[in-house]
Amino acid sequence: MQQGTNLPKVGSYNRAVVLEAIQASDGISRVQIAAVTGLTAQTVSVIVRRLLEEGLVVEDGSAPSSGGKPRTILRVEARAGYAVGVHFDPQELSFVLADLAGRPVARLHQPVRPGARPDTVIRQMATASRRILREAGVPDAKVLGVGLACPGPFDGAGVMVSPPRLPGWDRVPIEGLLREYTRFPVTVDNDATAAAIGERWAGIARSTPSFAYLYLGTGIGGGLFLDNQVYRGRSLNAAEFGHITVEPDGPECYCGNRGCVEAVCCPSAIEAAMRASGAGGRSDHADHADHAAICAAAAAGEPRARRVIERVAGRLADAAVSLVNMLDIDLLVLGGPALREVGEIYRAVIARAVSGRTLARRLHAVRVETSPIAADAAAIGAASLVFHATYAPRLGTLPSRQM
Numbered sequence: 001m002q003q004g005t006n007l008p009k010v011g012s013y014n015r016a017v018v019l020e021a022i023q024a025s026d027g028i029s030r031v032q033i034a035a036v037t038g039l040t041a042q043t044v045s046v047i048v049r050r051l052l053e054e055g056l057v058v059e060d061g062s063a064p065s066s067g068g069k070p071r072t073i074l075r076v077e078a079r080a081g082y083a084v085g086v087h088f089d090p091q092e093l094s095f096v097l098a099d100l101a102g103r104p105v106a107r108l109h110q111p112v113r114p115g116a117r118p119d120t121v122i123r124q125m126a127t128a129s130r131r132i133l134r135e136a137g138v139p140d141a142k143v144l145g146v147g148l149a150c151p152g153p154f155d156g157a158g159v160m161v162s163p164p165r166l167p168g169w170d171r172v173p174i175e176g177l178l179r180e181y182t183r184f185p186v187t188v189d190n191d192a193t194a195a196a197i198g199e200r201w202a203g204i205a206r207s208t209p210s211f212a213y214l215y216l217g218t219g220i221g222g223g224l225f226l227d228n229q230v231y232r233g234r235s236l237n238a239a240e241f242g243h244i245t246v247e248p249d250g251p252e253c254y255c256g257n258r259g260c261v262e263a264v265c266c267p268s269a270i271e272a273a274m275r276a277s278g279a280g281g282r283s284d285h286a287d288h289a290d291h292a293a294i295c296a297a298a299a300a301g302e303p304r305a306r307r308v309i310e311r312v313a314g315r316l317a318d319a320a321v322s323l324v325n326m327l328d329i330d331l332l333v334l335g336g337p338a339l340r341e342v343g344e345i346y347r348a349v350i351a352r353a354v355s356g357r358t359l360a361r362r363l364h365a366v367r368v369e370t371s372p373i374a375a376d377a378a379a380i381g382a383a384s385l386v387f388h389a390t391y392a393p394r395l396g397t398l399p400s401r402q403m
């Protein structure tokens with residue numbers, strides 16, 4: 001849990017620390033908040049009183065305490081605010097309406113018409129965002145904003161800069177256009193970073209200080225939380241896990257590097273590996289299988305498909321070992337659509353490598369888990385971007401780091 005500071009100038013930071021402590025718990029007392037945040041009982045009491053007045057937090061029964069009178073339990077008031085999360089995948093738009101507790105209360109999926117112009121797709125996002133709010137009966141006054149998770153890279157002003165899998169989307173000011181079309185505040189982020197924030201907010205990484213999220217989709221990306229802070233890097237493009245070299249003589253990658261994780265492990269590479277695995281023998285239908293069919297076959301135990309997936313998982317595991325050695329994290333979360341059906345194969349191979357081949361393995365375990373919210377992680381993450389931008393404690397907002 002993040003520590004607060006009892007200095008007078010940092011009220012809004014402490015408020016976010018307290019709200020995050022309440023959000024991350026399944027009910028917590030004022031005394032427990034003081035214990036986990038390091039704030040004084042008086043500071044906690046003042047902040048909680050204000051949060052109760054604003055309706056962001058409610059008192060919800062009481063719990064027995066050792067000795068003294070029972071302690072009042074506090075929870076986030078889930079219906080106090082909502083956010084729409086949009087995940088823009090080149091093939092599909094996913095929408096999630098989430099309440100303040102990070103729980104999805106409605107979902108919507110729409111295909112993206114192949115070759116559609118950026119302006120058409122952004123208008124589609126706005127229309128669908130309005131529709132999901134209308135159908136759930138949420139008034140505009142309760143909408144904190146729209147979060148958008150989409151493929152990077154970006155510049156610092158929410159402009160997409162030549163995303164490799166989206167020709168025609170160079171220099172599109174997607175954040176500004178979506179704000180104009182929805183008339184809500186819009187927060188945009190890299191899809192893998194958004195999924196990591198969703199995982200921290202509503203998934204498996206709740207109250208885990210340091211973890212990495214590996215996103216396996218059409219491409220391969222990553223997100224990072226280090227010491228309770230999301231880490232975005234100089235230009236929102238940190239944690240590009242997919243571009244670690246795992247085969248020095250491997251294929252050239254569009255990024256300029258060679259033998260990248262993405263070039264070796266993405267769905268099209270898996271399809272090519274499947275064809276190559278049959279070379280020299282009789283050709284059969286497996287040589288023409290697409291990625292989904294290969295995953296289904298591997299999950300059903302078909303030996304050739306399983307070997308291909310395990311070999312790819314092994315290359316990912318090589319990169320995961322480097323990542324764990326470099327960052328000394330507690331948890332590695334695997335998510336994204338490419339894991340459908342084969343998540344457990346990837347998880348087992350990567351867990352074995354991380355528990356057997358990292359420097360700190362005798363000091364602490366590093367968990368490797370598949371995301372429980374994988375199918376919608378990026379959209380839930382996009383919604384929680386809004387809450388995160390609104391409420392999450394950030395040291396950058398402090399006048400100085402006097403802790």
Ligand SMILES: [Zn+2]
Binds near residue numbers: 243
């Ligand atoms: Zn690359």
